[in-house]
Amino acid sequence: MTIEVLLVDVGSSRAATLRAALEEAGFGVVGVVADGEGLYEAVERLAPDAVLVDADSPSRDTLEHLAVLGERYPRPLLMLSPRDDRRMLAGAADAGVSAYVLEGVSPPLVRSLVEVAVRQFESVQTLRRELDEARETLASRKVIDRAKTLLMERHGLSERDAYGRLRKAAMDRGRPLVEMARAVLERGAL
Structure with missing residues (x-):
């Protein structure tokens, strides 16, 4: 190419x-x-x-x-x-x-400069994408943890049971777990 x-x-x-x-x-x-x-x-x-x-x-x-x-x-x-x-x-x-x-x-100098710059740029872009994905995953995990904590406090559930209830509600409604967690935080319950 x-x-x-x-x-x-x-x-x-x-x-x-x-x-x-x-x-x-x-x-x-x-x-x-x-x-x-x-x-x-x-x-x-x-x-x-x-x-x-x-x-x-x-x-x-x-x-x-x-x-x-x-x-x-x-x-x-x-x-x-x-x-x-x-x-x-x-x-x-x-x-x-x-x-x-x-x-x-000189052509050899130009070739090496452009190729190194393109490869370096691609590496940096990959790292940025991975960092963005990690940040998004971490933010989602925080939302889910806050929703679990709310369910544990309101319903006297264990962490495992709160997670199970949240997961079941997400599956029943066909929604991602993080969306269900946001809904719980907004409404205060399932």
Whole structure:
């Protein structure tokens, strides 16, 4: 599977060179857009696997666009710049840029940078999904435990009996256990 890259050219003269390096490295270049001009629409329409920003001097607006892009359309973001600017590097990292690369666009370098950024991004996305699922499971468990406690207090049940009653009510009504637990907490009883 070919990794598709969207190239964002921010006033540099290297876009053609970078495009050639990406293609020589085996990537598909799905398009080239200027800073901010149709960036979101291009990402939505072209659905690239990664976005590479080629910038002589990325502006604050460029970094804001990248931060918004990362929130709306999560994908690996890479930035190529000829300047070793620590403030710009920090701003790029805060905007969600996975790799900030100084000048040098040889195909092997481009290939390794894009592939590592894509794999790292996929790993982070997997971890985020797992974290969200764990948080949801924990929140559901807390709701169920509170409902069990309420049933135990109101009806003098053991924890096992309260759970059994809650589970049976959920099964009888064809509802998930956590929904039944929320209903118990709202109404105070089954």
